[in-house]
Amino acid sequence: MIEATWIAFAFVMGLGARSVGLPPLVGYLGAGFALAGFGDLIGVGPRDSAALAHIAHLGVLLLLFTVGLKLKLGNLLRREVIGGGLLHFAISSLVFLPAILLLLDLLWQQALLLAIALSFSSTVLAAKVLEGKRELRAFHGRVAIGVLIIQDLIALAVMSLAAGELPSPWALTLFVLPLLRPLLFRLLDASGHEELMVLLGLLLALVVGGYGFEQLGLSSELGALAFGAMLAAHKRATELSNSLWSIKEVFLVGFFLQIGIGGLPDAHALAFAGAMALLLPLKGLLFFFLFLLFRLRARSAFLSSVSLTNYSEFGLIMASIVLPQWMIPLAITVALSFVISAPLNRIAHPLYERLARRLIPLERDIRHPDEQPISLGDAQVLVMGMGRTGRAAYDRLQEAGLKVVGLDSDPVVIEFSKRAGRRVLFADGEDQMFWQHLDMPMAEAVILALNDAEAKIISTRKLRERGFHGLVVSHALYEDIARRIQEAGVDHTYLTMSEAGAGLAEHVCRDLQARN
Template sequence: MPEAIWITFAFGLGLMVKAIGLPPLVGYLAAGFALSGLATFTDLSVGQTDVLEHIAHLGVLLLLFTVGLKLKLKSIISPEVIGGGLLHFGITCLIFTPGLYWLLDLDWMTALLLAVALSFSSTVLAAKVLEGKRELRAFHGRVAIGILIMQDLIALVVMSLAAGKTPSEWALIVFGLPLLRPALYRLLDASGHDELLVLLGLLLALVLGGLGFEAVGLSSELGALVFGAMLANHPRAQELAKSLWSVKEMFLVGFFLQIGIDGLPDQQALIFALVAALVLPLKGILFYFLLLAFRLRSRSSFLTALSLTNYSEFGLIVASVALPQWLVPLAISVSLSFVISAPLNRVSHSLFERIRHRIGRFESQKRHPDEQPISLGDTRILVMGMGRTGTAAYDWLRATESRLMGLDSDPAKAEKHRHDGRNVVFADAEDITFWEGLHMPELQSVVLAMSDIEGKLIATRRLRKLGFTGYIVAHTMFADEADRIRAAGANQAYLTMSETGVALASHLQDYQEHAHPGSRTS
């Protein structure tokens, strides 16, 4: 039974690769090549089947649908995202196309499509790296995700053109799809939080988006993205994306297996991948200088560029439509780029600190509006991290303290708090240069309410290093983390769940005293 062998090889090699700190999809590609070799040298039937091809296609559609769910205009309408993304794409194609044409003796169209495939960066790798470091909402994380969404849209256009399909007259119906948004919103609201939510995602991505667009002569990939984008502004869009995460990842395993099973790499494919790996740093350098040109600071430009210094699974998806004969060389190139990029991104902050004095001299004196140094002015109490816990602390404190300020690393969240009447500004506590430009002449107390333990440790150490002698208090879920925060210099670190229990008990005690004056609970 081929399916059992696919699952065994994919899990085994995926687990081995994950154990050494690389993304599991490198193991899935390796599993595909291993299965191809097994089929070549034995009589075992593990080769390509219609089932695997169908699973791979479903994985691509679900990936594009979840990309659509994140496709908010405000996330990509900024000069550094649109300008940086388009300029990098254009310059990369302009350099790579003639190089591939002359070096590999290709025709111009093949060279151009290969250059396009190599211009993209990995949405999967960058998102996982940023999420693992809790930096998806930090400024450099949002810029990286915005550029990746731009690249995904470009990839979709290329795939639609390369497919060469002629739309039918019924394709005009697509322009009326926005009229369905209220009905889709009601469906999402009515689907609850369990299996119906997953089924709704599959219905929209695979049936209405995939089959529906194919029926009118349009790309099924375009349909999946469009239906995802129609729900992007719904409050539960991210919940839908999370509910589909495991299903999407499982089907994408089939896509990577399919590439490897197509055939073992030959010498030309290996040479191509090695050359692609050698020129990979040029991709990151180009991103770095383009982002500096849009007034990002050296640190933000470096962290964004490093997260984008890899080749993309979207390049493979484009190749599967336009250049199927180049899938294996591109797959090896993507794998090698992950092997290089993943370890570097894990040490990105310390790496920047080592080379900041060499590369920081290229930084513009004019700053991006989101990266201006701030002064706390006459603020006496500072709340760092304006999520649910930070907001509750802020609202309780402002009843008795007017000189209060909140900081958050998500500009959109900071703007919403200002709209609600709170004094909140954008700042990233893990940004070393933020601390270098911070002025806090009247500060007396700090509440650390960020979700990330590293952010709390960095903030505590930096505050003490700047000579702050006031009171620092934090919360955390785990006792060992509380010990680390106190060791870093905080006056106190409370356990979140313990404090919740105390708060509940105090509410009960207040009720008992008001309902039965003079009595105490036993």
């Protein structure tokens, strides 16, 4: 049973990658190459690769659908997203073109298509990394995803033109899609909270969005993304995204396996991948300076650029249509960029802290769209992270008569809390410049209700480094995470599930006493 082989290789290699501090996806890539190398021994043939390619495609569609669930149109219609995406595409294509012509004996038309394929960044890797760090809705995450969507749209247009294919005339019916949003909202409301909701997500991502767009001569990836974005404003969009998490993760393992299983490279393919890997830093530097040009602060520009410093799976899709002879060299190039980019993203925040003194002077001396507050005024308690836990803590403290202010890096969350009458400001707890400039003269306590454990640790250290001696408390899901937060300087760490159980028991005790 070939699926058992895939699972075994993916697990062993993923576990090995994690044990040396790399993301499991790097192990999945290695497993793909291992399967290609031992294909004759274990029976992996073209038919098996085709089946794996189908699984991988489903994973990409589900990923893009869940990305769409977290998108807002306003995040795309920004100068740094549109301008940065278009300028980077044009400049990087022109940078790669002479390098390819110098290295390879190709017609300029083929070299241009290859340069265009290399100008794109990986939507799958960036979205997975940002989602894993819970930064999809942070400012730098929204900028990175916005640029990726611009790139994906360009890629789809280039593939259509290069292949000589035009969309069906029925594609014009897409202009009525926004009219279907009320119907989609009703379907999501009616689907409940269990398997029907999961099936609705699969239906929209794979059937209506994926297969439906293909029948119109458009990209199935674009269809999945579009239907996810149509549901983004629904109050249960996050719940739907969470319900699809495990299914999407399993299918995405197939995506990373598929990159490697396409075949082992020869010396020329390895040389090409190595040369393109040497050019990869130029891609990130170009993003960084373009984002600075469009008024972003150095931190946002750096973190967004790191997310985009890789090569794209869309380059492989494009090669399969117009450059089939370059599939294996491009697969090696994409895989190598993942091996470089994934660990780099993991240390992006600490790396920025080390480089901040050199990067901050490069900022433009103007008002930045990601500006953060410099004073909390008369607030006695600071709540960092305004999700459900943070909002509950904020409301309870306010009822007790304390002056409270909330901070969050997600504008959608901020706007939601402001409509409810809460005082919430935009800020990112992992930004060292925020802590250096923040004035909190009346603050006596800080509650860390952030989702990411690393963000809690960094925030605690920054608080203590700036001389804050007040009360700092945090919640955590697991005991090992709680210990790490306490070692950073938190006064008290509460295990979320244990506290929920204790709260339920307290309610029961009070009700029993009232009855007696």
